[in-house]
Amino acid sequence: MTLSTTRRASAPQILDRCRELVRPAMVEAVGRLHPWHAEAAAFSLGWRGTDGEPGPGSQGKGVRQALAVLGARAAGGDAAEAVPGAVAVELIHTFSLIHDDIMDGDETRRRRPALWKAYGTGPAVLAGDALFALAVSTLAEAPGPGGPAAVRHLARALGDLVRGQAQDLLFESRPWSGPGAVLPHEYRSMATHKTGSLLGCAAALGAELAGAPEAVVEALELAGRHVGVAFQAVDDLLGIWGDPQVTGKPVHSDLRRLKKTYPVLAALSAGHPAARRLDALLSSAVPLDDLAAQRAADLIEEAGGRAAAVAEAHEHLAAARLCLDRVPLAEDAREELLTLVPYLVDRTG
Amino acid sequence: MTLSTTRRASAPQILDRCRELVRPAMVEAVGRLHPWHAEAAAFSLGWRGTDGEPGPGSQGKGVRQALAVLGARAAGGDAAEAVPGAVAVELIHTFSLIHDDIMDGDETRRRRPALWKAYGTGPAVLAGDALFALAVSTLAEAPGPGGPAAVRHLARALGDLVRGQAQDLLFESRPWSGPGAVLPHEYRSMATHKTGSLLGCAAALGAELAGAPEAVVEALELAGRHVGVAFQAVDDLLGIWGDPQVTGKPVHSDLRRLKKTYPVLAALSAGHPAARRLDALLSSAVPLDDLAAQRAADLIEEAGGRAAAVAEAHEHLAAARLCLDRVPLAEDAREELLTLVPYLVDRTG
Numbered sequence: 001m002t003l004s005t006t007r008r009a010s011a012p013q014i015l016d017r018c019r020e021l022v023r024p025a026m027v028e029a030v031g032r033l034h035p036w037h038a039e040a041a042a043f044s045l046g047w048r049g050t051d052g053e054p055g056p057g058s059q060g061k062g063v064r065q066a067l068a069v070l071g072a073r074a075a076g077g078d079a080a081e082a083v084p085g086a087v088a089v090e091l092i093h094t095f096s097l098i099h100d101d102i103m104d105g106d107e108t109r110r111r112r113p114a115l116w117k118a119y120g121t122g123p124a125v126l127a128g129d130a131l132f133a134l135a136v137s138t139l140a141e142a143p144g145p146g147g148p149a150a151v152r153h154l155a156r157a158l159g160d161l162v163r164g165q166a167q168d169l170l171f172e173s174r175p176w177s178g179p180g181a182v183l184p185h186e187y188r189s190m191a192t193h194k195t196g197s198l199l200g201c202a203a204a205l206g207a208e209l210a211g212a213p214e215a216v217v218e219a220l221e222l223a224g225r226h227v228g229v230a231f232q233a234v235d236d237l238l239g240i241w242g243d244p245q246v247t248g249k250p251v252h253s254d255l256r257r258l259k260k261t262y263p264v265l266a267a268l269s270a271g272h273p274a275a276r277r278l279d280a281l282l283s284s285a286v287p288l289d290d291l292a293a294q295r296a297a298d299l300i301e302e303a304g305g306r307a308a309a310v311a312e313a314h315e316h317l318a319a320a321r322l323c324l325d326r327v328p329l330a331e332d333a334r335e336e337l338l339t340l341v342p343y344l345v346d347r348t349g
Numbered sequence: 350m351t352l353s354t355t356r357r358a359s360a361p362q363i364l365d366r367c368r369e370l371v372r373p374a375m376v377e378a379v380g381r382l383h384p385w386h387a388e389a390a391a392f393s394l395g396w397r398g399t400d401g402e403p404g405p406g407s408q409g410k411g412v413r414q415a416l417a418v419l420g421a422r423a424a425g426g427d428a429a430e431a432v433p434g435a436v437a438v439e440l441i442h443t444f445s446l447i448h449d450d451i452m453d454g455d456e457t458r459r460r461r462p463a464l465w466k467a468y469g470t471g472p473a474v475l476a477g478d479a480l481f482a483l484a485v486s487t488l489a490e491a492p493g494p495g496g497p498a499a500v501r502h503l504a505r506a507l508g509d510l511v512r513g514q515a516q517d518l519l520f521e522s523r524p525w526s527g528p529g530a531v532l533p534h535e536y537r538s539m540a541t542h543k544t545g546s547l548l549g550c551a552a553a554l555g556a557e558l559a560g561a562p563e564a565v566v567e568a569l570e571l572a573g574r575h576v577g578v579a580f581q582a583v584d585d586l587l588g589i590w591g592d593p594q595v596t597g598k599p600v601h602s603d604l605r606r607l608k609k610t611y612p613v614l615a616a617l618s619a620g621h622p623a624a625r626r627l628d629a630l631l632s633s634a635v636p637l638d639d640l641a642a643q644r645a646a647d648l649i650e651e652a653g654g655r656a657a658a659v660a661e662a663h664e665h666l667a668a669a670r671l672c673l674d675r676v677p678l679a680e681d682a683r684e685e686l687l688t689l690v691p692y693l694v695d696r697t698g
Contacts, residue, residue: 034515036519
């Protein structure tokens with residue numbers, strides 16, 4: 001063990017290190033795109049402003065690329081082996097954000113205009129497609145014997161991702177209560193597909209590219225899926241009780257938009273008297289104003305929805321830890337995974 | 350040689366036979382989608398009306414799946430080996446039509462509403478993504494040693510496809526004449542990417558899945574690309590001079606929309622006196638009315654644009670034939686390719 005690894009890295013340091021490792025390959029991949037798509041990619045990745053102007057915007061945390069890198073190292077491989085997988089999952093994540101913003105009509109992303117607001121819907125659809133294609137291509141061209149299995153993993157994750165987005169979109173038209181109401185377990189299925197699949201895929205891809213045995217790949221994949229569900233529960237908590245200064249979104253943003261998220265669904269299914277009052281408030285079906293959103297947040301908390309979402313996050317965090325415990329992994333990488341994972345769940349923005 | 354193959358099949362018979370061969374796998378693949386996406390896919394593939402109502406709409410010709418099947422047979426393989434490739438290319442074609450209609454604002458497709466008109470833009474973006482993911486997944490899971498190479502082929506074609514669509518969209522904002530005008534060779538590059546890549550990929554995938562040597566795969570890919578450029582030139586001719594009864598589009602439809610297609614660009618670059626009058630007419634930049642569109646069509650013809658597009662189609666058809674001649678292929682499949690390819694170019698709708 002060298003001196004540099006004896007002091008345990010913090011989660012932000014781990015994320016930074018992985019991002020730096022992957023960055024040259026990411027730049028190279030984006031450079032293979034049509035210039036128009038390269039510009040849209042640079043904007044979406046936070047490397048550039050609109051019209052290619054320099055000055056980076058806020059970048060994503062790079063969770064998926066970090067999971068890929070740590071997955072490879074945990075499987076006893078070299079961090080570099082994970083790079084095509086890390087590039088692929090970050091590109092897929094970026095593609096999905098671009099298309100999701102179109103579908104959800106979200107006008108901002110990381111405190112800047114969403115790509116479709118900045119460049120138009122058609123170009124944003126196409127730029128998303130270009131990143132999707134680039135991700136598949138990057139992984140298909142990965143050297144080493146793990147490539148084909150890695151492509152199969154990515155393909156399955158892509159299928160799950162679009163399934164989760166369909167589930168989420170269909171929740172919108174379902175009632176808050178009574179027959180047809182969205183139940184918490186359906187929400188968990190959606191989150192497993194929409195958020196868990198790509199995080200699970202990221203960790204699995206790294207291991208797969210490093211030639212890990214199937215049991216290790218599966219354990220990392222399952223751990224990543226649990227992290228995804230926990231991550232989504234935290235996202236939902238922040239969408240209601242997050243600090244606008246940190247999240248960059250208005251206070252109670254998910255409630256104002258009447259978004260069906262875990263804390264609300266858990267509250268409504270709790271059988272608590274506050275649940276009926278919450279149901280009446282939400283079923284009025286007009287976007288909530290300041291006062292109504294505050295009242296809804298209070299009722300969700302009273303009915304136990306906030307506590308249920310916190311419990312959901314912690315249960316899936318614990319499940320992820322168990323997955324990492326049940327297979328032999330390189331100790332330093334396992335430690336870094338165990339540093340990173342709770343950080344993602346304890347985040348405030 | 351059995352009795353059934355001694356009588357040469359016609360092009361429609363070849364297309365029908367290939368469609369029937371691929372159909373069960375296509376149905377199975379679509380059945381793996383989220384029900385919402387399966388419905389959108391069935392609508393887009395012409396199997397169903399909106400809201401899942403039975404009664405099929407007009408289906409595509411299935412050119413891509415036929416090329417995949419014939420590619421496998423030409424390489425000495427079994428038609429069945431091509432099926433995962435045939436499914437993948439048809440799914441990618443369907444995805445690209447769905448997204449292209451959104452980008453181009455085209456409201457109808459095969460005499461029915463475009464998917465985005467029938468289901469909304471967001472759901473259509475997602476349904477396209479779902480078909481894209483399904484295509485990659487179908488090919489990634491293909492049995493046999495040719496799978497990984499086939500995935501690499503598809504990935505490259507996808508990259509070319511989005512590049513071609515970007516080129517095409519950017520043509521819109523360029524002038525008809527002077528510096529910055531779109532030149533015929535740029536149009537050919539766009540068509541090679543946008544139309545040629547997937548047709549080339551289709552033929553190559555079939556051969557690749559059948560275990561063909563690289564020279565055969567390459568020859569079939571190049572042949573398919575040439576067919577694509579020829580196909581696009583014919584599409585452009587039909588977009589101006591096609592019979593609305595057959596094409597299902599209004600007369601002069603591409604001219605009314607001021608679309609930069611090969612006959613127009615060839616006419617404008619011809620140095621003929623009619624080209625200047627055409628330029629003035631088109632540069633007025635208002636969508637053309639009946640009279641102006643007729644006048645533009647006449648000027649294009651006078652300046653030689655129509656003849657140039659016909660020549661373009663025939664040159665690329667001849668080039669495709671040369672590609673098929675320069676490698677050893679199974680004779681019956683080569684004959685069917687040589688029946689199918691001119692049929693695609695001689696079509697009237």
